[in-house]
Amino acid sequence: MELSKNEHTIFLAKEIIDDIEFSRLDCKAVLLKATRLARYVDDEKIRTWLRFEMQGYNSKEDISLNYMSRTGRWIDKEKLEGYWSPLAQIESNCEAQKQKLALIRIPDTSGDRAVFVIDRVTKQMNDATTRISKFEGIKSRVISLIHDFATTVYYQNTFDSLAENIFDNYKKDIDLLIAENLGDIIEQIPSIISRLAENNSESISQALTTCRRIIDSFSDHIFPATDSTINIGGNELSLKKDKVQNRINAYIYNNCESESRRKKLRQNLSNLYERVSVGVHSDVDSSEAKSLFFNTYLLLGEILTLKK
Structure with a gap:
């Protein structure tokens, strides 16, 4: 049975919510689905933001700068230093840092150089951990914003559909009464x-x-x-x-x-x-x-x- 646009919108929004909550899809697939949903509901602001998430941010557009803040991408906002890369690259960098961290080992050394070597390795581990935390934070914020968007669309359209069905049923009853009596x-x-x-x-x-x-x-x-x-x-x-x-x-x-x-x-x-x-x-x-x-x-x- 072919779905109406509103029914299809509700179905797609629910799918995105489940994809996120049950970790069924990777970030790229979620972005593509969310873009389709934004197109269905004609939300140009969300579509523009999702385009930045897929193609990378810039310092010229207000929506870009706004979502740089909302997704926690800034390193130094006043100097316009931040992670401008698309979400897929953020995720890739995060995985690279995790692999790097997994390979880091404190060498078995002693003597005068031991303290220097241990400090250097410890700094590398801390730097990798900090980057992982930053990248995971960006990813989490992006997914959370998409989840909020899909949830809002789902409940708004579900309510609209319910209200429409209630009115249609009421109208049928009224039409029947008027037709029978008047x-x-x-x-x-x-x-x-x-x-x-x-x-x-x-x-x-x-x-x-x-x-x-x-x-x-x-x-x-x-x-x-x-x-x-x-x-x-x-x-x-x-x-x-x-x-x-x-x-x-x-x-x-x-x-x-x-x-x-x-x-x-x-x-x-x-x-x-x-x-x-x-x-x-x-x-x-x-x-x-x-x-x-x-x-x-x-x-x-x-x-x-x-x-x-």
Whole structure:
């Protein structure tokens, strides 16, 4: 089964995390995988840094100098002395120093030269140990930064995927409810989306007019007009044809036992209806109009889920 881009990104990020934590790949292979991941998520800064890790650093670019510090490459920053080599060379130098250290032996000597020879050999051992420590430190910092990058991408994309799935499933439920109860209303949604896409004031006004008509039609479907009244919170509310919000609130009152939820739905409905109505006659930008449309869609869907 072919993976989506988001699924592939999550899979690759998880692979890199496991490669590092279980030491499955060498540094070069991890760098190449991390570069591919940075390309997938379009992170140009990380891609540039990883290029330095593969090709070597320079003293001219800010990102290069920044990651010289973050990876602990400086010997003397003020004099711009440091380990500018790519990670593969750092790793190679580290292995060379380890081999050198393994071959160093304190000679079996005595007499006046013994102290001099022992001091020289000890210094060679200390120098090799210091270089190994420095190279291992650079390598560790690089791998740690890659691990942080992959972990961040993994959890961000996992959350996005989860949120997307939750919304898609919720949308399917709402679409089904609207289709079953308000078939003629759902048919108007494509025209709203089309008008909003045109992104001009006339189209936006028409889209919001349709939103208001949808709310009016919604009221007629769930609570048809009547000459009677309903008492909600001590207020006697008319349920006539022009009392759109009253009739919707009556439906909410009859189908929702939670007073706090009824209050929130009532407030949302009032604010939404006012904004949609005002937006028909005043300047509303495309972003606000889209928000009002989605709010209309979600609110009507939530109200339908109340049905006992």
